Amino acid sequence: MKVNKLTVSNFRNYENEVISFGENTNIVFGNNAQGKTNLLEAIFLFSHGRSHRTKLDTEMINFGKESMKLCLEFSDKDRDYRALMQLSKNGKKSVKINNVPITKLSMLMSYLNVVMFSPEDLQIIKGAPQVRRHFLDEAISQIYPIYLKHLISYHKNLAQKNNLLKKMKFSGNLSDEMLSVWNEQIAEDGSVIMNFRTDFINKINNFASKIHREICGENLNLLYTPSVECDIINKENFYNKLNAVENREIENGSSLYGIQRDEIKFFIGDKEIKTYASQGQQRTAVLSLKMAQVELINDLKEEYPVLLLDDIMSELDVNRRRYLWGKIKDKQVILTCTDIDDEETKENATIFNVNSGTVKRLEV
Ligand SMILES: Nc1ncnc2c1ncn2[C@@H]1O[C@H](COP(=O)(O)OP(=O)(O)OP(=O)(O)O)[C@@H](O)[C@H]1O
Ligand SMILES: [Mg+2]
Incomplete structure (x- = not known):
């Protein structure tokens, strides 16, 4: 399972951003409160139909805006999907996958599998x-x-x-x-x-x-x-x-x-x-x-799920970190951190810097 492209509009501290993910390790780094976890939350939403950190959907709409829109392109071993999610301040939420409306949000789980791991x-x-x-x-x-x-x-x-x-x-x-x-x-x-x-x-x-x-x-x-x-x-x-x-x-x-x-x-x-x-x-x-x-x-x-690792590495000691790197290198992972200090981790990774709701892909 792979997530390919995320488009966010008026979601949390983002206005309009498009992020194309790499097939393997994706490192999203940036200072505190810049929007790293928000990106993982957006992907999680498409697999669980709800946020991993709030029960109140409308909290996710950018302050002062009337509605938000997310689009996720992802694929499993058989086919490609384009999922669209719209939410307005009155609580109305609509989800479509490949243009077909999804009436039960729990149905999303049968399309996209992700495993989130956070402190x-x-x-x-x-x-x-x-x-x-x-x-x-x-x-x-x-x-x-x-x-x-x-x-x-x-x-x-x-x-x-x-x-x-x-x-x-x-x-x-x-x-x-x-x-x-x-x-x-x-x-x-x-x-x-x-x-x-x-x-x-x-x-x-x-x-x-x-x-x-x-x-x-x-x-x-x-x-x-x-x-x-x-x-x-x-x-x-x-x-x-x-x-x-x-x-x-x-x-x-x-x-x-x-x-x-x-x-x-x-x-x-x-x-x-x-x-x-x-x-x-x-x-x-x-x-x-x-x-x-x-x-x-x-x-x-x-099929492996997509792994979303939110600020996990900094909490582990060297041996456990090394073990985890070894385990994830052949899977698609999107991980957030505040610094990239490990040189070895940069190898073959797609790296993004997040700064005040702006995502920049770095060339390494
Ligand atoms: N609805 C919203 N509209 C605008 N901004 C919001 C909204 N909800 C949350 N935010 C802001 O988004 C910012 C980024 O949040 P996020 O949790 O993604 O940070 P982070 O980069 O993961 O930081 P940390 O390293 O501290 O975990 C926060 O400052 C938060 O106040
Ligand atoms: Mg965070």
Whole structure:
């Protein structure tokens, strides 16, 4: 997968810029607050349908302007695509790929695959469980779009169930036949989601352990700890577990069990990283995880995603940097940094300087 040309207009701190990317390493350098991350955000938008850093789309429109427009030309092993995205201040967003309107933004994931890696990804290890679930949901949806459908349906039904539980708690009503209706729906999607999560964690764990051993010789392991534990994951077993805790959930006035409470734990040897590992060890684990995601996408889709590395190199030590350079040199990468000091990195790289929303390609 390659991104070829990005045209931005009134996006963030850009007015009108056109950037033609190189096939391999692209280095985007510049001082702080010049527009480096904004460029990665624009590409990310085309693969996920939403920004990686804001939920409010209109934030991305250049201050004082009424609308923004982005165009991305990209290609996979079979064909070329031209995607167009327009957004106006009233929140209206339209996306077309090769002139065909895309009605569900989640559909974008099946066209363009990118993996973004930025310093905030450390939160996958250090942060709250929902950060890990979010990583999981996004990574699985990117490979299996059907997963997202089940997830949306699950959360819709869960919201209905929670409304009912709240009402039951306050009215003192101890039975309502709708509760088992919601539980059944939840069990249907929940069991599919759990199976996807189990399978994905097994697969990514294989890649991540291998990569992590290559980087530092340590044993990294991911462990899925689902909230609903079943020997065999299916609708019936999931439903029975929910049924068994019905009274407690009514008393609580909201759900206590389900995929919204799943956890993924990261271990080095038998020690949980979150609690015991140093900052550098945690960063290395995230690096292994992200590179594993890249390898897994290639394994299942027979094509590497585009890597977007936002200010990552400066956080890694020399050995880890060297490892990463070795791993990415045969893939398309767009990476941002504030300085280019490594001479070796310039080899075969396409280099851009960003200055106050202006991008200049340097000849090396
Ligand atoms: N809607 C907007 N309109 C105009 N400018 C904006 C808008 N949103 C953000 N900006 C500005 O864009 C600038 C560049 O942001 P960006 O995050 O791309 O910087 P960066 O080059 O990645 O910097 P750093 O090295 O600090 O990460 C910031 O100064 C930010 O205030
Ligand atoms: Mg930045």
